[in-house]
Amino acid sequence: MNTLKLNGEVLLRQLRELGEIGADAQAGGRTRIALTDDEKAGRDRVVAWMRELDLEVRIDRIGNVFGTLRSGADDEAQRPLMMGSHIDTVRNAGALDGCYGVLAGLAVVRAFREAGVKPGRSIAVGAFTNEEGVRYQPDMMGSLVYAGGLGVEAALDARGIDGTRLGDELVRIGYAGEMEPGAIVPHEYFELHIEQGPILEAENVRIGVVENLQGISWQRVTVQGNANHAGTTPTHLRHDAGWVAAAVSTFLRALAVESGTTLATIGMLSIEPNVINVIPRKAVFTVDLRDPDEQRLRDAERRLAQFMGEVARKEGVKIETERLVRFEPVVFDAALAQAIEAAAERRGFSNRRMTSGAGHDAQMIARIAPAAMIFVPSRGGISHNPREHTDDDQLIDGANVLLDVVVERVGVA
Amino acid sequence: MNTLKLNGEVLLRQLRELGEIGADAQAGGRTRIALTDDEKAGRDRVVAWMRELDLEVRIDRIGNVFGTLRSGADDEAQRPLMMGSHIDTVRNAGALDGCYGVLAGLAVVRAFREAGVKPGRSIAVGAFTNEEGVRYQPDMMGSLVYAGGLGVEAALDARGIDGTRLGDELVRIGYAGEMEPGAIVPHEYFELHIEQGPILEAENVRIGVVENLQGISWQRVTVQGNANHAGTTPTHLRHDAGWVAAAVSTFLRALAVESGTTLATIGMLSIEPNVINVIPRKAVFTVDLRDPDEQRLRDAERRLAQFMGEVARKEGVKIETERLVRFEPVVFDAALAQAIEAAAERRGFSNRRMTSGAGHDAQMIARIAPAAMIFVPSRGGISHNPREHTDDDQLIDGANVLLDVVVERVGVA
The missing domain is CATH 3.30.70.360 (Alpha-Beta Plaits)
Incomplete structure (x- = not known):
């Protein structure tokens, strides 16, 4: 049984702090559109938190950011279990879409750090570039490039709705890394996310076990x-x-x-x-x-x-x-979905299998690694809106399921 | 039988000349929105043509313009047969909508003048203010006020989409007359108009005898x-x-x-x-x-x-x-419709009874006098568009029917 403990307080504090970057006092919410100054500030904050956890931070040529906690056995060739999502936002967004998955990943790492133990397999937290696709098309671009679905040069040449070239903006904000996208192939990939739909709330279910994506x-x-x-x-x-x-x-x-x-x-x-x-x-x-x-x-x-x-x-x-x-629709890995379901059951959290209605980075990473997603309820099904909301205890529940699954998959050394 | 002759050449020339006022070389058509400088120029031209015909020109408080050719018997109390329509336009309009009815009215008067005879009853040509309702609401305003459906003070107080007051603009362009609207009550009213719909063309019919209006x-x-x-x-x-x-x-x-x-x-x-x-x-x-x-x-x-x-x-x-x-729908005067039909028949023009789909000044004047309308074909049913078109011979045919009806109704003294 898992003896690691999730620090819910830090997770909630980091969600708030990241959510303040790009905040719009008039219209509400925050706006951190990919590769803008505000999004750079968000990246800087997340990288600082990765460094606080003493993670190995690597950035690839499309600007995806990874923080890795190596296992004792990792000779730098081990495929890590990866958790991830994105920190860019739409205009006047909620604080949770994407950010929750990245910061919950850091919370899982923190649980290892605070317990003073190492994972049996390296674990990595990824923040993928331009998931929202507001400024540059297509959306889910960073994970798409990472999974080999779009050439990095083509992506760097993307023209924004403001006429800018993505590659130039990436250099400007200092996130044009040297690693080739896809260089770290995940052993498995988990993405924790708010549902952005009404089903879990309507059915009063705590955890969504996402087995496929439309x-x-x-x-x-x-x-x-x-x-x-x-x-x-x-x-x-x-x-x-x-x-x-x-x-x-x-x-x-x-x-x-x-x-x-x-x-x-x-x-x-x-x-x-x-x-x-x-x-x-x-x-x-x-x-x-x-x-x-x-x-x-x-x-x-x-x-x-x-x-x-x-x-x-x-x-x-x-x-x-x-x-x-x-x-095309994506069918997530059955074993990973089962592991999520089992973890939710062990915690006594009501859960249901479900389909993701929205697109997510996990659908791209599923091309190169077994992947699955965990959903928590969204109040009123609302997202892409300042009124996006999930209760604190629901956020912590989801992160605990993620922690349990990760510990179960990689073991504690 | 009518021995008066319609001068088609002058009618067509006047349609062209009036159509040049407010012409838009770029977008095509002409724009003479009610009580603008261009519409004033159009009014000035029409009034000048009325004076050329030695008509008695009167302007009422809402800016409606009337040119009257008195019968020999008219002691200034005789109700005239009135022909009329409007000369204001929508944006980038055709040259015929409204103008045709006014200028054909002048052509009928001209036929009397050129023959050196007088009508058995006075005849008047009216150009009603703001039929289109582009700048000031409601549309068909001049005839509505004239027929007592809207108080003149309320109409003068109408605010335009450009913030102007109708009454001020009327003074500014010099068309705030002194006559009370409705002071000249028509004995009968005829309005000649392009169909603005596809029916006559589709059925290859020359003259529409308009018996009602939707x-x-x-x-x-x-x-x-x-x-x-x-x-x-x-x-x-x-x-x-x-x-x-x-x-x-x-x-x-x-x-x-x-x-x-x-x-x-x-x-x-x-x-x-x-x-x-x-x-x-x-x-x-x-x-x-x-x-x-x-x-x-x-x-x-x-x-x-x-x-x-x-x-x-x-x-x-x-x-x-x-x-x-x-x-509400308007049913035009049955006797007048019959007179139009008979006139078309005498000329050997194919004709049909029809409903007016669009609103016209005639529907307002029908509240205070027997009224009816004559339609000629519109190519492609197109109107409110620079491509609005009726062939010259069709325009002259319609005016001849109007002339015949007027002569038949008032007689020649």
Whole structure:
């Protein structure tokens, strides 16, 4: 049985302190968008905390930061158990998304340090660059590059929405490391994260054992119809781009309800000319489709494409689609999920298997190592918002599960 | 039989010349928004043309301009046959909307002048203030005030989208007249206008005999839902304001198709926060409902309200509606419609009875005098657009029908 003790007080204090960097007194929350001055300040703080724990700090060429506590047996070739997440944020974010996973990783290391023992296998804590993708696309970039899914040169050449080059900004803030991304291949990877959804809270469950992660399909749809006078154009002569967008929206809702697993969202929509008595000539909207099963996700994409073909013919409009993002679903490692479940059980924490609806660095690292995730409840399911909240005791519960799993996997020397 | 001859050349030239005032070389079309400097220039030109025809020009307190050709018998108490429309425009408008009706009226007067005869009853040509309602609300303001539907003081106090007071602008451009609006009560009123819709062109019909004008119901609908993460929120826990807007749109289309007479349009729509992976918390859209029958229009409004109540309950959102405009349908004078039809027949012009889908000054004047309208085809049904177009021969045909009707109604002295 695990005799190490998690220092919940320090974990909560570090979450608060990191959360103060980039804080927005007016609008609430904090803004530490990747590779800005505020995010550099966040990185500096996390690196300082790693050094306080006497970890070996390494930074790779895409700016991912790793702090490693070596086992006694590590001849620098041992694959570490890795815990990690990210510390960049969206605009006016909560304090927990990402930061919780990184700082809980440090809390696990601290438990070893405070007990004066070493892990049976090296353990590392990673903070991956630009998970949020607010300034530079794609999101989850640091872990994607790390797992070999995107070349480091291409990533460094990414242009930001502010016109900057990612590589230049990385140099500017002093986080262009020398290590090749992926040089430290994890033996196993665990990511502790807030759920960012309503399920655990709604079901009053303490720990989510994340066994898979939905595939994500994003596309932008442009409907080109004809603008005409709303009072003089008979219904059968209309080419109403706005109505077509609405028809797609109601089709997607029916598809989602029928499927039971597919989620479908139209998050962005604009119409032109946007005048009260003019039939819209143009509608541009995004479709966000998700499903934990690749075949079902493809079915949803196919059915959507088919519907759009039909409705375009009927209404006499032109529909163009542009793929923005496509990630296949990820099935996490079954043994690791079982280990998380067992750890939660030993603590007497109610738990459930679940699917991650959001994307996470773990889905990238799962390409190169066994990986799994632990979720704790999010109040109201709210995230990417200053009102993001998880109770302190829930945060400590999650970190304890992480600690127990790590100790169980690596042993204490 | 009518021996007067319409001077088509002058009519077409005046349409071109008036269309050059406020022309926009870059974006195309012309912009003569009510009571701007460009619209004053347009008024000045029209008044000059009235004076060339030696008409008695009178301006009322809301800026409506009337040019009257008196009959021999007119002791200044005779009610004139009035022709009219407006010369203000929307932004980047065509040259015909409104102007055609005013200048064709002058062409009818010119036919009397060129023949050296007088009408058996006085005839007047009116140009009503602010028909378009771009700068000051409501639209069709000059004719509405003229017909007693809105007090002149209230209209003068209208605030423009640019913060100006209508009455001040009227004084500034020199068109604040002294006559009380409505002082000249028409004996009958005819308005010649481009269709602004596709029906005459689609059916290859030359003359539209407008027997009624749709009722118009405009409302602004605000849907308040909850923003949530698109990837983590199960469908049954969503309160998706964007989907509710879409459901209303598809409901309205079904209603319009089923009804056959009701037209329904969502012309304006915006959603918040308008982020690809966030379920919309808010949707604001407009609904434009039209029907030539008041009972059917009320039915449509009632069914819409009922549907919105149901969908709000189901989705757990709040829906608020705000009435923006409500005009009952107008049935034009049957005898005048018959006279127009007979005139078209005598000329051998194909014609059909029709409903006006758009609002016109004639609907206001119909409150105080028998009124009817004549339509000519609009290419592609396009109006409020630089591409608005009617062929020259079609414009002359319409003006000839107007001339014939006027001669038939008033006689030649």
